[in-house]
Amino acid sequence: MEERFYRILDKYEKGDGNIISLLQDIQAEFGYIPEEAVYWFSERLDLPPSKFYGVATFYAQFHLKPRGKNIISVCCGTACHVKGGTKIAERLQKDLGLSSFDETTPDRRFTLEVVRCVGACSLAPVVIVNNKVHSEMTVESTSRLIKKLVKEE
Amino acid sequence: MGEENLRKVIVRVCIGTGGLAAGGKEVIEAFKKAINEFCVDVELDFTCHYQKVGCRGFCARDVLVDVVDRGKSVTYQSIKPEMAKRIVVDHIINGKPVEEWLIDDSYYAFHEKQVKILLKDCGTIDPEDIQAYIDVGGYSGIKKVLSEMTPEAVIEEIKASGLRGRGGAGFPTGVKWEAGRRQPGDTKYIICNADEGDPGAFMDRSIIEGNPHSVIEGMLIAGYAVGSREGYVYIRAEYPHAVERLKLAISQARERGYLGKRIMGYDFDFDIKIKLGAGAFVCGEETALIASIEGQRGMPRAKPPFPVQSGLWGKPTVINNVETLSNIPYIIRNGAAWYASVGTEKSRGTKVFALTGKVKNTGLIEVPMGIRLGEIIYDIGGGIVGDKKFKAVQTGGPSGGCIPASLLDTPVDYESLAKVGSIIGSGGMVVLDETDCMVNIAKFFLEFTQAESCGKCVPCRIGTKRLLEILDRITKGRGREGDIELLEKLSNDVKLASLCGLGQTAPNPVLSTIKFFRDEYEAHIRDKKCPAKVCKDLLTFYIIEEFCKGCGACLRACPAGAITGEKKKPHRINPELCIKCGACYDVCKFDAVRKD
Numbered sequence: 167m168e169e170r171f172y173r174i175l176d177k178y179e180k181g182d183g184n185i186i187s188l189l190q191d192i193q194a195e196f197g198y199i200p201e202e203a204v205y206w207f208s209e210r211l212d213l214p215p216s217k218f219y220g221v222a223t224f225y226a227q228f229h230l231k232p233r234g235k236n237i238i239s240v241c242c243g244t245a246c247h248v249k250g251g252t253k254i255a256e257r258l259q260k261d262l263g264l265s266s267f268d269e270t271t272p273d274r275r276f277t278l279e280v281v282r283c284v285g286a287c288s289l290a291p292v293v294i295v296n297n298k299v300h301s302e303m304t305v306e307s308t309s310r311l312i313k314k315l316v317k318e319e
Numbered sequence: 320m321g322e323e324n325l326r327k328v329i330v331r332v333c334i335g336t337g338g339l340a341a342g343g344k345e346v347i348e349a350f351k352k353a354i355n356e357f358c359v360d361v362e363l364d365f366t367c368h369y370q371k372v373g374c375r376g377f378c379a380r381d382v383l384v385d386v387v388d389r390g391k392s393v394t395y396q397s398i399k400p401e402m403a404k405r406i407v408v409d410h411i412i413n414g415k416p417v418e419e420w421l422i423d424d425s426y427y428a429f430h431e432k433q434v435k436i437l438l439k440d441c442g443t444i445d446p447e448d449i450q451a452y453i454d455v456g457g458y459s460g461i462k463k464v465l466s467e468m469t470p471e472a473v474i475e476e477i478k479a480s481g482l483r484g485r486g487g488a489g490f491p492t493g494v495k496w497e498a499g500r501r502q503p504g505d506t507k508y509i510i511c512n513a514d515e516g517d518p519g520a521f522m523d524r525s526i527i528e529g530n531p532h533s534v535i536e537g538m539l540i541a542g543y544a545v546g547s548r549e550g551y552v553y554i555r556a557e558y559p560h561a562v563e564r565l566k567l568a569i570s571q572a573r574e575r576g577y578l579g580k581r582i583m584g585y586d587f588d589f590d591i592k593i594k595l596g597a598g599a600f601v602c603g604e605e606t607a608l609i610a611s612i613e614g615q616r617g618m619p620r621a622k623p624p625f626p627v628q629s630g631l632w633g634k635p636t637v638i639n640n641v642e643t644l645s646n647i648p649y650i651i652r653n654g655a656a657w658y659a660s661v662g663t664e665k666s667r668g669t670k671v672f673a674l675t676g677k678v679k680n681t682g683l684i685e686v687p688m689g690i691r692l693g694e695i696i697y698d699i700g701g702g703i704v705g706d707k708k709f710k711a712v713q714t715g716g717p718s719g720g721c722i723p724a725s726l727l728d729t730p731v732d733y734e735s736l737a738k739v740g741s742i743i744g745s746g747g748m749v750v751l752d753e754t755d756c757m758v759n760i761a762k763f764f765l766e767f768t769q770a771e772s773c774g775k776c777v778p779c780r781i782g783t784k785r786l787l788e789i790l791d792r793i794t795k796g797r798g799r800e801g802d803i804e805l806l807e808k809l810s811n812d813v814k815l816a817s818l819c820g821l822g823q824t825a826p827n828p829v830l831s832t833i834k835f836f837r838d839e840y841e842a843h844i845r846d847k848k849c850p851a852k853v854c855k856d857l858l859t860f861y862i863i864e865e866f867c868k869g870c871g872a873c874l875r876a877c878p879a880g881a882i883t884g885e886k887k888k889p890h891r892i893n894p895e896l897c898i899k900c901g902a903c904y905d906v907c908k909f910d911a912v913r914k915d
Contacts, residue, residue: 182614183614184613184614185614185615186595186597186611186614187614189597190556190595190597220616221614221615221616224599224616224617224773225596225597225598225599225617226597226598226599227556227596227597227598228597243518243519244518244519244675244676244713244716244747244749244763244764245518245519245675245676245681245749247518247763248676248677248749248751248755248760249676249677253900253901256900257878257900257902260878261878281557282516282518282600282767283516283517283518283519283520283521284557285336285515285520285521285524285525285557285558286336286337286340286521287519287520287521287673287675287681287747287749288337288378288379288521288673288674288675288681288682288683289337289340289341289378289381289681290675290676290681292340297559299339299340300340301340301341304905305876305900305902305905306876306902306905306906
């Protein structure tokens with residue numbers, strides 16, 4: 167792991183010295199921000215860990231816990247909301263047995279998240295599974311899609 | 320036969336936001352495959368060229384495909400990969416277009432009242448090829464500026480065009496540039512704000528994806544006018560395609576000498592860096608955006624000093640929105656008078672809107688300022704889906720308001736929309752019908768702003784929380800007498816006392832829905848009823864026996880096991896188990912499931 171940290175540190179020192187960029191690099195490498203990464207970089211860069219956590223918890227993009235193998239994002243922006251996006255999210259939460267949105271199943275196979283607008287409003291409501299946008303979804307079609315995904319796993 | 324003797328066929332496919340999601344890339348592949356299959360047996364008398372273009376606007380009919388052959392261009396709508404083969408055989412090989420898949424009258428109606436300045440090139444040129452932009456006059460604006468205009472003359476030209484900031488506030492662009500130019504110092508920055516965070520808006524994304532070079536050229540011209548050598552594009556990480564296209568465009572512009580040192584041989588240096596946002600709505604606010612580029616938590620600070628005085632790294636900084644910058648090359652190329660001839664006296668030019676929600680023709684539209692709301696919804700949008708009743712149009716996202724049917728002849732310009740309690744904002748336009756609950760809509764926006772409040776100032780942090788709590792209890796049947804007045808008072812306090820635009824406008828959705836739909840609030844509070852039948856705590860679901868055919872669709876759809884009944888006999892919903900998700904209501908084909 168340390169080797170991977172050094173690679174990121176090298177990039178950081180040659181780059182613009184920006185904590186957001188650093189955290190984005192860490193997350194690109196590990197899929198989330200591991201606790202040990204925060205302390206490792208904190209020491210090397212002589213910046214308090216609170217500075218890292220301050221930034222990481224401010225922006226929605228950063229995750230402090232490992233995420234699932236499959237990421238299911240349900241858009242609940244305005245257009246998707248009025249066309250039933252929120253209903254889809256509620257149903258998926260139930261189907262995946264999660265207690266809230268933005269959670270990962272214990273086996274880390276699925277992460278469900280609710281996002282606020284991905285800019286595909288004319289195709290509302292949309293569900294994004296592993297970066298592929300599925301348009302004009304219903305509760306039924308989403309359920310089918312996820313069941314298929316579970317089977318393929 | 321030599322290739323030069325072959326007929327040239329062009330297949331043009333939309334790979335904008337909508338086109339990609341609807342399968343644009345797969346459609347191109349399907350065309351390639353279909354044509355390759357033919358090559359095996361027959362020698363083709365044509366060569367096929369594939370053009371990928373950005374958003375063409377009519378996203379409701381994606382994937383849109385043009386076939387240009389034998390001097391004629393026709394457009395197909397709603398094309399899926401499996402339809403490619405027939406178009407290749409019937410149209411390209413046998414010369415007979417597939418009539419039933421061609422665009423219909425609604426396509427023409429959708430475009431009739433639009434005036435396309437920005438979107439004209441957006442849907443016709445290949446965004447991944449700089450030459451395509453140059454061929455339609457691209458980069459001639461910066462050439463004109465460098466060869467024959469002083470920075471002051473450029474500023475005068477932009478002032479004369481009447482262009483105002485398209486990010487929402489509507490501040491005159493030329494005046495902002497002039498203030499930037501007047502600042503002392505050698506180091507100044509131009510920032511392109513592409514942090515399009517308003518839910519329901521995707522204009523900036525579509526412009527960057529469809530015509531990225533117009534934004535780069537706009538930044539170059541801004542840089543020259545203001546006296547800046549360095550620009551940043553702050554763009555949402557949620558827009559991966561836009562980021563990729565922009566990166567490609569910047570590298571192509573560098574290769575051709577439009578970015579870098581001594582641009583086009585003139586004494587002017589300018590380069591652009593991309594900064595990815597990390598998902599915070601408040602970073603659309605100028606001072607928060609600057610903090611974010613500097614790597615900090617994106618929290619706004621008090622103004623003055625304004626960014627134009629002290630911005631990025633404490634240097635004078637001019638921040639313009641994507642659409643604003645994209646307008647610049649067209650204004651320089653065609654002249655301020657040409658631009659100012661479109662629109663109204665105080666709001667010149669065109670505005671791009673994302674028309675979504677319950678209208679038939681959803682998509683990206685560009686209209687002259689001053690067009691009536693009703694023309695957008697009924698003439699361009701084709702009216703309401705399922706011919707339901709129009710209820711309101713929400714403009715300006717979480718900072719805007721809802722405009723009711725009685726005000727549909729309001730002209731769309733900065734002042735007129737402000738007068739009816741809404742704003743143009745960045746350009747989201749979400750149409751609501753009779754099945755939408757206005758209290759729920761207000762609550763939806765407050766959930767958003769409350770979650771996105773940065774927490775720095777108390778009125779916004781706590782005010783939005785309290786507003787949301789009151790709205791929440793109203794939608795759950797626990798509203799109290801006096802809640803409406805409390806919402807109004809609190810809203811006005813939050814507006815007055817908040818530090819930045821987020822808090823100052825967050826109560827707008829509440830105030831405008833109370834203003835125009837007070838009766839809906841009263842029904843929730845006094846009668847514990849939701850007239851639009853949306854707020855599920857105020858509803859009960861039941862099945863009307865004589866309508867129920869016993870098909871079992873609802874039973875299978877129910878995730879709570881609340882429905883019982885034998886095959887071909889009326890089913891029943893157990894209210895104790897019902898979670899009111901509405902799944903049964905949505906699947907019933909016989910109108911037997913009711914909610915009240």
